[in-house]
Amino acid sequence: MDGFHVDIDVVMSLAKNSYSAAEQYAQITTKITRTDAATPHLADKFGAATGADSDVVAMLDEFYEYLRTTTARYQLVGEQLEASARDYVQTDTEQQDVYNRYQNDFDAYDIGEADLGIDPGREAGDTDRPDGATDAQPDGFGTDENPAENIEAGDGYLSGLDPEEGN
Amino acid sequence: MPDYGYTYEIDSALEHFELTLRERWYQVVKESVFNQVDIPAPLSGLPGSLPEYRTAEMFAHINYGQVVGGCAYVNWIDAGAQGSPGSISCEGKIRESYHYDLETIEYQGVETEVPEYTRCVLGDLLGAVEQWCWNDRKLISDALPPFATHNLTALEDARNALVSMAGDFGATPDAGGAGADDALVTGLTLTNTVDLLFVDRDRDKDWMAEWTGAAADRAANGIFASTKPTLFNHAIIANGLGTLINERATIIHTYQQNSLSLVRSATAALDQTTTTTSDHTNEWKAVQGLGMALSIVPVTAPYGAVISLVGWLGEQFLKETRSVSFSFTPHEVARNLHDAVVEMDGALTGSEAAYTQDVLEFRTALNAVSSTFLELYDISENR
Numbered sequence: 227m228d229g230f231h232v233d234i235d236v237v238m239s240l241a242k243n244s245y246s247a248a249e250q251y252a253q254i255t256t257k258i259t260r261t262d263a264a265t266p267h268l269a270d271k272f273g274a275a276t277g278a279d280s281d282v283v284a285m286l287d288e289f290y291e292y293l294r295t296t297t298a299r300y301q302l303v304g305e306q307l308e309a310s311a312r313d314y315v316q317t318d319t320e321q322q323d324v325y326n327r328y329q330n331d332f333d334a335y336d337i338g339e340a341d342l343g344i345d346p347g348r349e350a351g352d353t354d355r356p357d358g359a360t361d362a363q364p365d366g367f368g369t370d371e372n373p374a375e376n377i378e379a380g381d382g383y384l385s386g387l388d389p390e391e392g393n
Numbered sequence: 394m395p396d397y398g399y400t401y402e403i404d405s406a407l408e409h410f411e412l413t414l415r416e417r418w419y420q421v422v423k424e425s426v427f428n429q430v431d432i433p434a435p436l437s438g439l440p441g442s443l444p445e446y447r448t449a450e451m452f453a454h455i456n457y458g459q460v461v462g463g464c465a466y467v468n469w470i471d472a473g474a475q476g477s478p479g480s481i482s483c484e485g486k487i488r489e490s491y492h493y494d495l496e497t498i499e500y501q502g503v504e505t506e507v508p509e510y511t512r513c514v515l516g517d518l519l520g521a522v523e524q525w526c527w528n529d530r531k532l533i534s535d536a537l538p539p540f541a542t543h544n545l546t547a548l549e550d551a552r553n554a555l556v557s558m559a560g561d562f563g564a565t566p567d568a569g570g571a572g573a574d575d576a577l578v579t580g581l582t583l584t585n586t587v588d589l590l591f592v593d594r595d596r597d598k599d600w601m602a603e604w605t606g607a608a609a610d611r612a613a614n615g616i617f618a619s620t621k622p623t624l625f626n627h628a629i630i631a632n633g634l635g636t637l638i639n640e641r642a643t644i645i646h647t648y649q650q651n652s653l654s655l656v657r658s659a660t661a662a663l664d665q666t667t668t669t670t671s672d673h674t675n676e677w678k679a680v681q682g683l684g685m686a687l688s689i690v691p692v693t694a695p696y697g698a699v700i701s702l703v704g705w706l707g708e709q710f711l712k713e714t715r716s717v718s719f720s721f722t723p724h725e726v727a728r729n730l731h732d733a734v735v736e737m738d739g740a741l742t743g744s745e746a747a748y749t750q751d752v753l754e755f756r757t758a759l760n761a762v763s764s765t766f767l768e769l770y771d772i773s774e775n776r
Contacts, residue, residue: 230605230606230607230608230609231603231604231605231606232604232605232606232609233600233603233604235603236600236603236604237604239589239600240589240590240600240612240617243586243589243590244590246586247583247586247587247590247620250561250581250582250583250586251583253581254558254561254562254581254583257554257555257557257558257561258554258555258558260550260551260553260554261550261551261554261555261634261638263547263550263551264547264548264550264551264638266542266547267542267543267544267545267547267548267645268548268638268641269542269543270745271538271539271540271648271741272539273539273541273542273543276745276749277749278745278748278749278752278753279641281752281753281756282634282637282638282641282752285630285634285755285756285759286634288759289627289630289631289634291768292627292630292767292768293627293768295768295769296623296627296768296769299616299768299769299770299771299772300769302772303616303772306772307612310608350772351771352764352768352771353764353767353768355760355764356760358760359759359760360760360761360762360763362763363763363764363765364622364763364765364766366594366614366618367615367618367619367763367765367770383611383615383616383772384608384611384612384616384772386608387604387606387608387609
């Protein structure tokens, strides 16, 4: 083994599924608008929202933002994988056909082109969380062990299917 | 848009209560004059000055006046008390001039002379009854939790949308909740899609044999490791928020129904014609929080989207039943009702506190979840 192995079929199917996840997330997220009409009725006996009612509404808004960010990140993962694969097959011409087959599918079915209702580049940043929300990340996802810390090329988390080898 | 259906229903119930209360009071006041005894104090209290009815003349008018046609008010009451006593007038006749045997009557052990006519005060008393029945209704109405502007349909739509989202995110209901719900059925394949992407950090995925190296490891351990925990948390958050909306709706609905049922039962108790009171009880429900009984909160490292689904206006919130027994006399029934309403409003305060506690627990749990498991691993910082 020369340290890494890239099967473009795998990379492109991951891209395709990431796009699919983004599209499905966008579709599900629209359902939360059906909660808007409930807001004035989340209220006590006098029709006034209590602190708890207001926090439920705040959490609905927050949830909406998490879903938009998730949608955006799936979309960006798809875009980054697709771009990396495109770069990769410039040098590994044997897999050019595999890449082209996926590209034809993507073009034919508008994969990666769905209207997500958001600008993924704008929504991909962290959602603002309320005071008291944790900053900690799970084991292995924290800044210290951030796998992306090692990346040297700064143009994308997944760009370069193996940066050790450069591209 | 508010739903005015409830406001209409409770107003109608109170109206019926007031009318029935008044009919019973007319009888009580009539009997009090007949028997020359105290009128019991209504819920809202007796007026400061009632016309004096404990007189030989009123006694004679009510008890002996039948021979000359009787008291117009008594006749009106006995005929069913239709309309208002204000439309009736009574000439206060006691006897004809030739009824020499009624020139004196025995009143409270004393032979007392009475005239042919007296000023009949029963009309004034009945007018006072109308007033205090209205005051009683007002006292009860003011003690009821109004819940006048709430639209349960809007809350149900919101809850169903969230349950449907939980279904889309792959939620499966646990055995303790309401079980299967059509709202959970999804037409999407998002869980399958995410399964194709997700890499458990402890186990390699098939695709990792075909794409290896530093970039593949980074993808596997970063973004793709965060996909399934994020998905499951979305299922749990959607269901949790739906459950909290359901809890608020249950509070609204239950205390509306409690109010209607208490007023209607009190009215039924007033309608009774015997003193058998055993079957004139009413049960009402106190809404309780879920507390720790149901886990609705997201967890920091979920590996399953098992949710506790609570049915719409579900029984899980309604574990406590309280009851009230209604007495026979109208002043007691009104007081029973008022006491029950005050107690119910106290229970509502407890339900609000339980709801607040459930919201707080959910908020605390949500805040404890790392952003990586709420919106995926942050790839944007690395651009």
